[in-house]
Amino acid sequence: MENVFAILLPIFTVAGLGLVFGFVLSFASKRFAPEINETEEKLFELLPGVNCGACGYAGCQAYGKAIIKSKEEINKCPVGGDELVGKIAKLMGVDASSALKQFAAVHCQGGKNTFSKAAYLGINTCAGEALTTPNRGACEWGCLGYGDCVKVCDFDAIHMSEDGYPVVDIDKCTACGKCVKACPRAVITLIPKTQKIYLGCRNPQKGKIVKDVCSHGCIGCRMCSLPKFTPSGKVKMKGNLPEIPSDWDDYEISVQKCPGKCFVVMEDIKTFSYETVSP
Amino acid sequence: MIFSRSKFKGGIHPKDHKEISRGSSILTSSPGEEVVIPLTQHIGAPATVTVKKGDHLNVGDIIGTPSGFVSSFIHSSVTGTVKDIDIFPHSSGKKILSVVITPDKDAEIKGSDNKEDISIENISSKDIIDNIQKAGIVGMGGASFPTHVKLLPPKGKKIDTLIINAAECEPYLTADETLIINNIDGIKLGAKLIQKAVNAKKIIIAIEDNKPNAIEKLKNASLSDAGIELNILPTRYPQGGEKQLIEAVLNKQVPSGGLPMDTSTLVQNIATSFAVYEAIYYKKPLIERLTTVTGDSLKKPGTYKVKIGTKLKDILREAGYDESSGSLVIMGGPMMGSPVLDLETPVIKATSGILVLDKIPMEQEYPCIRCGRCIFYCPIGLSTTEIPSAYNNNDIKQLQDLHVMDCIECGCCSYICPAGIPLVHYLKLAKVEIRKNARKQ
Numbered sequence: 260m261e262n263v264f265a266i267l268l269p270i271f272t273v274a275g276l277g278l279v280f281g282f283v284l285s286f287a288s289k290r291f292a293p294e295i296n297e298t299e300e301k302l303f304e305l306l307p308g309v310n311c312g313a314c315g316y317a318g319c320q321a322y323g324k325a326i327i328k329s330k331e332e333i334n335k336c337p338v339g340g341d342e343l344v345g346k347i348a349k350l351m352g353v354d355a356s357s358a359l360k361q362f363a364a365v366h367c368q369g370g371k372n373t374f375s376k377a378a379y380l381g382i383n384t385c386a387g388e389a390l391t392t393p394n395r396g397a398c399e400w401g402c403l404g405y406g407d408c409v410k411v412c413d414f415d416a417i418h419m420s421e422d423g424y425p426v427v428d429i430d431k432c433t434a435c436g437k438c439v440k441a442c443p444r445a446v447i448t449l450i451p452k453t454q455k456i457y458l459g460c461r462n463p464q465k466g467k468i469v470k471d472v473c474s475h476g477c478i479g480c481r482m483c484s485l486p487k488f489t490p491s492g493k494v495k496m497k498g499n500l501p502e503i504p505s506d507w508d509d510y511e512i513s514v515q516k517c518p519g520k521c522f523v524v525m526e527d528i529k530t531f532s533y534e535t536v537s538p
Numbered sequence: 539m540i541f542s543r544s545k546f547k548g549g550i551h552p553k554d555h556k557e558i559s560r561g562s563s564i565l566t567s568s569p570g571e572e573v574v575i576p577l578t579q580h581i582g583a584p585a586t587v588t589v590k591k592g593d594h595l596n597v598g599d600i601i602g603t604p605s606g607f608v609s610s611f612i613h614s615s616v617t618g619t620v621k622d623i624d625i626f627p628h629s630s631g632k633k634i635l636s637v638v639i640t641p642d643k644d645a646e647i648k649g650s651d652n653k654e655d656i657s658i659e660n661i662s663s664k665d666i667i668d669n670i671q672k673a674g675i676v677g678m679g680g681a682s683f684p685t686h687v688k689l690l691p692p693k694g695k696k697i698d699t700l701i702i703n704a705a706e707c708e709p710y711l712t713a714d715e716t717l718i719i720n721n722i723d724g725i726k727l728g729a730k731l732i733q734k735a736v737n738a739k740k741i742i743i744a745i746e747d748n749k750p751n752a753i754e755k756l757k758n759a760s761l762s763d764a765g766i767e768l769n770i771l772p773t774r775y776p777q778g779g780e781k782q783l784i785e786a787v788l789n790k791q792v793p794s795g796g797l798p799m800d801t802s803t804l805v806q807n808i809a810t811s812f813a814v815y816e817a818i819y820y821k822k823p824l825i826e827r828l829t830t831v832t833g834d835s836l837k838k839p840g841t842y843k844v845k846i847g848t849k850l851k852d853i854l855r856e857a858g859y860d861e862s863s864g865s866l867v868i869m870g871g872p873m874m875g876s877p878v879l880d881l882e883t884p885v886i887k888a889t890s891g892i893l894v895l896d897k898i899p900m901e902q903e904y905p906c907i908r909c910g911r912c913i914f915y916c917p918i919g920l921s922t923t924e925i926p927s928a929y930n931n932n933d934i935k936q937l938q939d940l941h942v943m944d945c946i947e948c949g950c951c952s953y954i955c956p957a958g959i960p961l962v963h964y965l966k967l968a969k970v971e972i973r974k975n976a977r978k979q
Contacts, residue, residue, distance in 0.1 A: 376879055377877075377879050380898075381960050381963050382960055382963050382964065382967070384967075386967055386970075387963060387967060390963075390966055390967055390970060391631075391876075391963060391966065392631060392877075393630070393631035393632045394627075394631050394632065394633070394879065394880075395879060396879045396880070399633075
């Protein structure tokens with residue numbers, strides 16, 4: 260009998276304690292429950308959750324909170340794009356102002372097409388060369404070719420081409436803008452995915468200087484701005500470089516005639532074979 | 539006279555090669571077909587241009603006025619006509635707005651021999667500083683910080699000691715040495731003027747013991763009658779760094795992030811001291827300086843008196859440089875100087891040397907073996923081994939904790955690294971990252 264008591268006493272003690280704590284906890288969970296915001300929960304589920312920071316916030320949760328609390332605009336997530344804006348708009352009950360889906364365009368086709376007077380010996384990064392050797396006799400505006408942009412990409416969307424300049428995989432690119440910040444020469448910008456063509460050069464110097472340093476540079480010949488080649492007249496010159504509008508359609512003659520071959524047509528890079536470099 | 543052991547930590551002993559350009563005489567060079575005078579020759583805001591194309595200028599005419607307190611006047615170094623105002627190559631590697639002047643062919647060389655009769659007792663401190671500012675004088679050791687700013691310490695800071703820096707610790711350079719041999723009286727008066735301007739109690743001229751001729755000259759110059767002490771230091775790079783020199787001479791440490799005035803000290807380069815003398819006694823602005831032109835392959839190496847704005851190709855031609863050799867041309871010393879790609883680059887106020895290197899000692903980079911030599915030889919005492927990885931991980935907080943901003947970029951770590959890691963390059967990049975981060979916040 261004593262043996263049975265010795266077993267039962269701890270069983271009932273522990274069971275009793277469990278019961279008491281159970282009541283306390285269930286009371287506390289009701290009494291001190293945090294306010295669960297259903298919209299917030301749903302919104303977090305909608306956001307992509309990659310925490311790339313392209314919206315300007317610390318992560319997807321921080322952006323979600325900003326949408327709810329400080330009425331942040333809902334089209335700031337480039338990863339989700341239009342689809343996400345639609346979903347958020349439905350959830351939050353606001354107008355779906357369209358977020359233009361963008362991608363990173365590399366405005367340089369230099370790489371091995373450039374000529375340089377001197378070699379750079381130092382840390383093999385673009386930032387390293389840009390700091391200590393602002394000008395090594397090559398193009399001062401173009402890609403340095405060490406792939407700082409390749410290293411920062413979280414989406415494996417940017418690769419070094421065989422010609423020594425980066426090429427963007429448009430399907431994978433989410434326009435998070437990390438490569439734009441990483442490039443010390445500001446060669447990369449974000450442009451709308453609907454754009455069919457962009458200029459692969461940003462050297463605003465005179466034609467002769469450009470020709471001395473690169474075979475694929477814009478020499479400012481103004482041909483693409485002439486009505487003979489662009490009947491719609493959408494291309495305007497700004498200094499020595501043409502300004503390419505996002506809705507330029509009649510570009511075929513200009514692409515053929517361009518002496519520097521400096522236009523990049525989107526259909527071409529979509530079929531580009533990628534040569535991956537290990538960062 | 540005090541003989542003391544250098545007290546600062548670390549430092550290296552590179553071979554000095556000063557014998558190549560050592561010589562007592564000053565060689566002269568003519569400015570060539572045109573001179574290019576950049577409007578940025580100092581730390582601080584660029585000067586505002588005051589001339590226009592076609593203007594005729596005399597030697598010493600102002601072509602740029604300071605656009606802020608930390609800025610400087612720029613003067614024309616030749617008599618001639620303004621040909622162009624455009625961007626031109628600069629020793630920093632960037633292209634910077636400059637004034638191009640074509641010198642008159644038959645311009646008579648105005649001798650500035652009329653020394654004014656000024657006694658140091660009568661001239662006021664304010665007059666001295668005003669004249670220094672108007673003469674566009676900047677620190678001529680290489681950093682080119684406007685001198686008048688250094689002479690006006692903020693309220694509450696006092697300057698007891700003036701150190702005249704003649705250490706010239708960079709290998710190859712002999713410009714300061716030659717200046718001492720030729721113009722010791724001017725240096726003495728310049729030092730007294732700076733002392734008067736900041737009301738310092740003591741003047742010390744600090745020199746390294748690898749310049750026997752200059753030391754001899756200083757010893758015979760009866761410095762003690764003028765109340766100037768001479769301090770001969772054992773040679774060690776980077777003794778000529780401001781903070782290292784204070785530690786070596788006075789055994790005082792400048793606090794992290796602080797300035798020499800925190801130890802009640804002012805350090806001025808010996809060439810600055812001479813420029814001050816010329817500015818006050820001859821009313822001559824800073825339009826020419828002594829520059830060492832040196833290198834094994836040069837036919838006529840030596841210390842040249844060059845006009846500010848003279849193109850490197852004109853000076854190198856005079857020194858017998860073979861342009862087809864493809865040798866590396868460095869502006870400044872081999873440790874801290876910067877390579878020049880375009881020989882159209884002009885000499886500026888801070889150009890202490892032009893060095894032609896035929897062989898570039900480049901090592902392949904190997905992984906760090908954790909020997910710690912960079913830490914041992916770092917004059918600041920930074921944990922240099924940690925910095926490359928912290929930079930690669932973009933860890934700003936750790937970089938700040940490692941006191942990267944205290945780095946003086948002397949290059950001892952890169953010089954000594956057995957694995958050939960360009961450590962000073964990492965430090966420079968880390969500094970940029972920290973500044974970028976600070977700007978964001």
